[in-house]
Amino acid sequence: MGDAAATGREARMIAIDEARALVLAECGRLEVERVPAARAPGRVLAEDLCAQVALPPFDNAAMDGFALACDGTHLPAGGVWEVAGVQAAGDARAHAVHGAWRIMTGAALPPGTDTVVPVEQVDVLARGGGGEPERIRLTADAARGQHVRRAGEDVGPGMRVLDAGTRVGAVEQMLLAALGVSTVAVRRAPRVALVSTGRELVDDPAQPLAPGRIRNSNGPYLAEEFRTRDADIVLQATIADDPAHYAEALRQAMALGCDLVISTGAVSMGEFDFVPAALDALQARIVFHKVRIRPGKPLLFAVLPTGALFFGLPGNPVSAAVGLRFFVDPALRAMRDQPPERPLRVPLAVDVRKKVGLCHLQKARLAADAQGRLGVRPLPGQESFRILPLARANAWAVLPEAADVLAAGTMVEVYGQAPGTWRLVEEGCDI
Template identity: 60%
Template sequence: MIGYDEALVLIQREAKPLPVVSRTPVPGQVLAEPVHSGEDLPPFDNSAMDGFALRVGDAGAVAGGEFEVLGAQAAGDAQAVAQGGAWEIMTGARIPDGLDAVIPVEQVEVLARDGDGKPARIRLQADVPPGQHLRRHGEDVRKGDRFLAAGTRLDAPQLMLLAALGVPLVDVHATPRVALLNTGRELVDDPAQALGSGEIRNSNGPYLARRIEQAGGEVVLRQTVSDDAEAFFIAMEQARSAGAELVLSTGAVSMGRYDFIPDALRKLGATLHFHKVAIRPGKPLLFATLPNGALFFGLPGNPASSAVGLRFFVEPALRAMLGLAPERPLRLPLLGGYRKRHALRFHLKGHVALDGEGRLQARVLPGQESFRIAPLAHSNAWVVVDAAAGDLPDGALVDVYPPGHLLGLQLQGQG
């Protein structure tokens, strides 16, 4: 049995960044290279208001001034040149050359209209300082700027920025392909099927599949396998054929009669790096490298053990494959303290919330047994207590991790 830090070193040694590929930007990708802008954003000076564009110079214009309306500019209109006067203008419309400020429509009095009812002469009802209500070209992003750094995960804001700047392709690390194998003859996949005596529903499968996707991986094979080495060998060949770069199994890694996976991996020629880690839950966890270079993680079958194995062992491997630096936890005060009974590293279902003064604090939820699923649904964080730590008093600082390494904490006030 080895410690967590030693296990993490072995994982990071084996997990190599995947090749860099150019792809159309989609959510979840992680940039392998920074992105530089090929143009200004905004691409031209435009109006921030519906109103009238004017030329006011360095001195500005004062309330009471009158202007003839000599033109109009709507969003999408091409560049225009103004010969003085005022131009009616819409939000986002390009400022005509020669004009340098905008007064909102509600701050003008229309003195006359033309035959079509359009404003022909206006009077200012407020002062207009130089540059008022102008969006300058390049004010958001300038041409040549590095506007997204390597290691950035693409989500809605980044996709908005890439679209605004006309970036059709980005350099990203290839998405890790993952095979998920749930072992156990007792498992039932169909939620509509009635359970037989001794059977349970496969809850690890949907949980882990979703978490793998949230961690940046792609599930290329998901299969339930009986407690049988030959069935396991067939599933492993299917994983290889699917191009899996990481294989994840649940169950059959402890010391019981049906815990066949360690011996099966040896028969496949895999290199076992460790089997059993000084943690709770999930101590029997196994990590190996397959003959084709794919990584293999064997997680215990209890739900909380599988969840911990994915979050603190598999996700660091996926992080390395995506070219990301090792994760760093938050340090938060622990509400209510924690009594620690064993010299192991504990990964505890936790909840982070804001106290009455708006400060973050964490607490350990009841129901830490590894078979319990309901507390996972009520948690929004993992509270980690190091192996060397003893009992923790109220207010002690602890390491806190969000549910996934690419996910943030979802916070609310203490209820």
């Protein structure tokens, strides 16, 4: 692309919804692979999962007591029963069908029994030489079927238990283990390259800062965020303001088969903002450059010759965080064939003023008041260089482009700091 094309891009700054739609239109689906269930946490299911077995797999006792057979609707208090045997968890099902059976929680009900009476609702009338109960009397009525977990009561054979697009977490892992699932079909982990630009950046935290130098905070931040998103970081580099070295890093990312290249810095219109020209030289297709948002307005999105998606995020830390949360995350969901994320709609807890013509994406705290009503409060320090308010935030508040004053009580969209996570403030309920 030449200067004319670049000038055209500069002249057209697009809205956040249009920008995200353009991103999603470029997202292909990651390939499907089958992995052991033990390696599934963090991955996204590529197909619906149906149970092959029942859960529980057999009728079993919900508490310690005695298993009995009930001919009617209940067993009356005062009934006397001979104890036929003991059934512990892990024992094969007993074959006898008469009398009462001493039973432990989780043990299979002996054939013919259908009711469990807790030990505290029984008087022991006779004991054997080892102290084991031989005859009991009920001290309370027992309803038929009480304290019994029926086979398939939780999950029946053939039931769909997890949908395609579900991210496997600890609870899903518990379900897979309980059902005896050995392998699952998941989307491949995306391969990601992270490139930080800036001659002022220092990676080594032990290195003293020379005048004009700053620590590289974007690189470690993005690396950790992508680890939590189950991405495979195949390249991480810090490049001084050197277009040749930068182009070489992009070529390396493409050679490594990256699906996503995330670059920070050098996307504005300054003398050292060389990323657009470097992309043009590589024959990348720039889809848009600049979005009507604050922070993060200079964001650039392109498609590299290999088909990898390129996100050029501004260098200020909060601008990079906004680019990740509101543009890269939707792309990751689409690549994993997950449905779009749905934000909460929550009333503002305070009056807010903003600039008309830009959608403001503000660091905020979501909390409940004493009556349990949610509210969101944008935090002081919304400038894009301020990291501390981001650390104190638990949400992002989306303030619409057309508004200048939003009164307390106005409903706004609210996103968690990361997809699928919500963390309410812990130091009280005042909002």
